[in-house]
Amino acid sequence: xxxxxxxxxxxxxxxxxxxxxxxxxxxxxxxxxxxxxxxxxxxxxxxxxxxxxxxxxxxxxxxxxxxxxxxxxxxxxxxxxxxxxxxxxxxxxxxxxxxxxxxxxxxxxxxxxxxxxxxxxxxxxxxxxxxxxxxxxxxxxxxxxxxxxxxxxxxxxxxxxxxxxxxxxxxxxxxxxxxxxxxxxxxxxxxxxxxxxxxxxxxxxxxxxxxxxxxxxxxxxxxxxxxxxxxxxxxxxxxxxxxxxxxxxxxxxxxxxxxxxxxxxxxxxxxxxxxxxxxxxxxxxxxxxxxxxxxxxxxxxxxxxxxxxxxxxxxxxxxxxxxxxxxxxxxxxxxxxxxxxxxxxxxxxxxxxxxxxxxxxxxxxxxxxxxxxxxxxxxxxxxxxxxx
Amino acid sequence: xxxxxxxxxxxxxxxxxxxxxxxxxxxxxxxxxxxxxxxxxxxxxxxxxxxxxxxxxxxxxxxxxxxxxxxxxxxxxxxxxxxxxxxxxxxxxxxxxxxxxxxxxxxxxxxxxxxxxxxxxxxxxxxxxxxxxxxxxxxxxxxxxxxxxxxxxxxxxxxxxxxxxxxxxxxxxxxxxxxxxxxxxxxxxxxxxxxxxxxxxxxxxxxxxxxxxxxxxxxxxxxxxxxxxxxxxxxxxxxxxxxxxxxxxxxxxxxxxxxxxxxxxxxxxxxxxxxxxxxxxxxxxxxxxxxxxxxxxxxxxxxxxxxxxxxxxxxxxxxxxxxxxxxxxxxxxxxxxxxxxxxxxxxxxxxxxxxxxxxxxxxxxxxxxxxxxxxxxxxxxxxxxxxx
Numbered sequence: 001x002x003x004x005x006x007x008x009x010x011x012x013x014x015x016x017x018x019x020x021x022x023x024x025x026x027x028x029x030x031x032x033x034x035x036x037x038x039x040x041x042x043x044x045x046x047x048x049x050x051x052x053x054x055x056x057x058x059x060x061x062x063x064x065x066x067x068x069x070x071x072x073x074x075x076x077x078x079x080x081x082x083x084x085x086x087x088x089x090x091x092x093x094x095x096x097x098x099x100x101x102x103x104x105x106x107x108x109x110x111x112x113x114x115x116x117x118x119x120x121x122x123x124x125x126x127x128x129x130x131x132x133x134x135x136x137x138x139x140x141x142x143x144x145x146x147x148x149x150x151x152x153x154x155x156x157x158x159x160x161x162x163x164x165x166x167x168x169x170x171x172x173x174x175x176x177x178x179x180x181x182x183x184x185x186x187x188x189x190x191x192x193x194x195x196x197x198x199x200x201x202x203x204x205x206x207x208x209x210x211x212x213x214x215x216x217x218x219x220x221x222x223x224x225x226x227x228x229x230x231x232x233x234x235x236x237x238x239x240x241x242x243x244x245x246x247x248x249x250x251x252x253x254x255x256x257x258x259x260x261x262x263x264x265x266x267x268x269x270x271x272x273x274x275x276x277x278x279x280x281x282x283x284x285x286x287x288x289x290x291x292x293x294x295x296x297x298x299x300x301x302x303x304x305x306x307x308x309x310x311x312x313x314x315x316x317x318x319x320x321x322x323x324x325x326x327x328x329x330x331x332x333x334x335x336x337x338x339x340x341x342x343x344x345x346x347x348x349x350x351x352x353x354x355x356x357x358x359x360x361x362x363x364x365x366x367x368x369x370x371x372x373x374x375x376x377x378x379x380x381x382x383x384x385x386x387x388x
Numbered sequence: 389x390x391x392x393x394x395x396x397x398x399x400x401x402x403x404x405x406x407x408x409x410x411x412x413x414x415x416x417x418x419x420x421x422x423x424x425x426x427x428x429x430x431x432x433x434x435x436x437x438x439x440x441x442x443x444x445x446x447x448x449x450x451x452x453x454x455x456x457x458x459x460x461x462x463x464x465x466x467x468x469x470x471x472x473x474x475x476x477x478x479x480x481x482x483x484x485x486x487x488x489x490x491x492x493x494x495x496x497x498x499x500x501x502x503x504x505x506x507x508x509x510x511x512x513x514x515x516x517x518x519x520x521x522x523x524x525x526x527x528x529x530x531x532x533x534x535x536x537x538x539x540x541x542x543x544x545x546x547x548x549x550x551x552x553x554x555x556x557x558x559x560x561x562x563x564x565x566x567x568x569x570x571x572x573x574x575x576x577x578x579x580x581x582x583x584x585x586x587x588x589x590x591x592x593x594x595x596x597x598x599x600x601x602x603x604x605x606x607x608x609x610x611x612x613x614x615x616x617x618x619x620x621x622x623x624x625x626x627x628x629x630x631x632x633x634x635x636x637x638x639x640x641x642x643x644x645x646x647x648x649x650x651x652x653x654x655x656x657x658x659x660x661x662x663x664x665x666x667x668x669x670x671x672x673x674x675x676x677x678x679x680x681x682x683x684x685x686x687x688x689x690x691x692x693x694x695x696x697x698x699x700x701x702x703x704x705x706x707x708x709x710x711x712x713x714x715x716x717x718x719x720x721x722x723x724x725x726x727x728x729x730x731x732x733x734x735x736x737x738x739x740x741x742x743x744x745x746x747x748x749x750x751x752x753x754x755x756x757x758x759x760x761x762x763x764x765x766x767x768x769x770x771x772x773x774x775x776x
Binding site for chain 1 (some may be wrong): 394598599601602603608612626630631634638
């Protein structure tokens with residue numbers, strides 16, 4: 001069992017009617033606020049007006065960086081960082097989902113770097129500092145509101161890279177489940193697949209770890225599986241939205257992987273798909289995960305599948321491990337493709353196998369992905385082909 | 389569902405061989421360190437020497453406040469605060485269990501108050517500031533290492549009061565499960581009863597709350613029930629000690645009670661017992677809890693008992709709620725009195741009913757304890773009598 005450091009200082013205002021605290025929190029960091037947001041949905045649903053009213057009420061100066069893409073691009077990050085440098089921004093306010101918050105993180109770090117922010121993603125440049133980040137979350141999915149990492153795309157390089165640093169963790173996040181009422185059933189499904197995948201990446205692990213954390217992960221996964229279909233059918237069901245929202249933060253803020261050193265599997269594989277084809281991340285994960293499970297299933301990994309089946313999916317504990325594992329994979333596929341109604345194949349999205357070899361090579365960095373079961377380029381290409 | 393603020397900034401070094409970080413963490417807060425500890429067990433087991441070596445290596449100045457009692461007394465708090473004032477202490481290092489850490493919290497707050505620290509506990513004086521507190525935990529029980537409250541006894545007033553304030557939360561805690569290897573089977577049992585009780589106080593709640601948190605609480609309770617008997621039999625079982633230790637922190641750091649406003653029940657009742665008779669807190673809780681459950685069980689509360697039974701104790705979900713609830717109470721009593729081997733009655737500790745009336749009055753402050761089921765003085769006295 002590995003030792004670890006736990007440190008999640010993000011302050012979270014959870015629930016309705018908490019936005020009245022926004023001004024006081026922003027003020028702690030300065031007067032000049034850069035508002036970062038996406039394609040304008042917050043203008044349609046009224047959240048933009050509420051946020052601006054709080055900024056004005058607090059007597060702060062507002063600057064804007066709109067237009068962050070769903071798979072946020074490094075060009076937007078560089079644009080934001082330029083504004084911060086030019087306008088001497090004190091604090092970044094990201095209003096949106098994971099893409100907007102991820103972009104805000106690298107805008108914050110990029111402000112302290114003279115050059116292309118992509119250098120931070122590639123590791124060429126170090127994170128030396130980051131502007132304080134406050135978020136108002138509008139989508140339960142990536143967990144970016146409470147974690148210390150983000151993912152940025154570079155379409156010119158057909159590349160999508162993730163990077164984490166403690167300085168990137170938001171100082172304060174406002175999690176109001178009613179701000180997700182307007183999220184479509186499809187985006188709710190994709191977000192829920194993302195949350196579930198964050199937990200699966202950590203849970204499916206051959207290390208001897210803290211059983212307590214396994215139990216907590218099972219609790220979070222049960223929550224997502226129970227409430228995602230409810231939120232899709234009843235978009236204004238507060239209970240469902242609240243449970244999904246808080247589960248999204250805890251799936252990836254660092255708590256559940258205390259001491260775990262294993263690499264992730266499905267996320268690096270999916271990042272290559274959305275880097276090339278710009279599909280929604282959670283959808284890619286939903287297509288990949290059951291195939292990855294099928295590929296990694298063997299006598300040594302089967303007991304973990306059975307544990308998942310018994311404690312999360314209600315599969316009988318009397319089944320032999322291999323049989324239980326097969327049921328688990330089928331049940332999870334049914335959850336993604338029937339309950340959540342997501343596409344089950346890459347071909348249905350118009351994706352063929354022409355880029356699989358290069359995507360697979362990038363996904364494992366030309367070496368081995370040291371996940372639940374080690375995967376090389378050849379393994380990953382096979383998994384991609386199973387998704388066709 | 390209530391809104392809430394989540395904010396747990398304590399940094400935790402979890403696992404073996406982390407004490408090398410102690411010096412760098414202390415240094416962040418200053419040069420003059422007050423080492424607070426208990427009756428000297430850390431001198432016997434070598435932890436004192438290790439801690440002092442790290443303080444010396446970091447070039448810090450060491451002052452000492454030993455002799456904190458198992459139910460820490462306000463006289464010790466005042467003694468510690470006097471040292472801090474006189475020696476201009478920068479940071480408090482508490483090495484011990486919950487009693488030592490609780491005392492350190494009020495020493496830290498008492499340093500900024502000219503008068504008896506008891507005034508802070510009674511609410512006569514406000515907490516205006518607190519010296520930074522770093523802890524090295526030696527007992528999995530109270531969760532004081534990561535929470536913002538503490539309990540102090542005043543034997544002259546035959547009183548024991550709890551008090552919480554965000555400034556009291558430790559900045560850094562070192563949780564090395566091997567530091568609990570020397571904890572006796574009896575103290576392991578009492579500590580585990582305390583952890584379980586912290587969760588039960590929150591879990592047994594009639595409010596409509598986040599189901600996710602119920603599932604997480606079930607995960608934590610399963611952890612304690614599974615590992616406590618193992619740690620008692622095999623005191624150097626790292627896995628058992630690690631799971632109990634991390635569960636102790638998460639049982640009470642604030643995460644599980646997001647949005648819950650209900651008062652606790654068994655803790656205020658127990659504090660009166662240990663205030664008068666100076667028994668171990670966890671033992672008192674183990675005696676009280678099954679009787680409190682029996683007393684609060686009715687048609688309205690039975691479904692929550694059944695949920696607990698099904699998800700934590702493996703009771704069949706097909707049982708009617710009342711029958712399931714009765715099985716739950718019996719199973720929990722068996723856990724406390726058979727598996728943990730704790731005394732099941734107050735009379736076995738030499739306690740009779742002579743003080744029950746005054747204790748019951750104090751436990752509810754002469755009014756109502758607004759817990760899972762509201763309890764007045766008369767109710768509480770009846771529960772005490774059930775424990776004889």
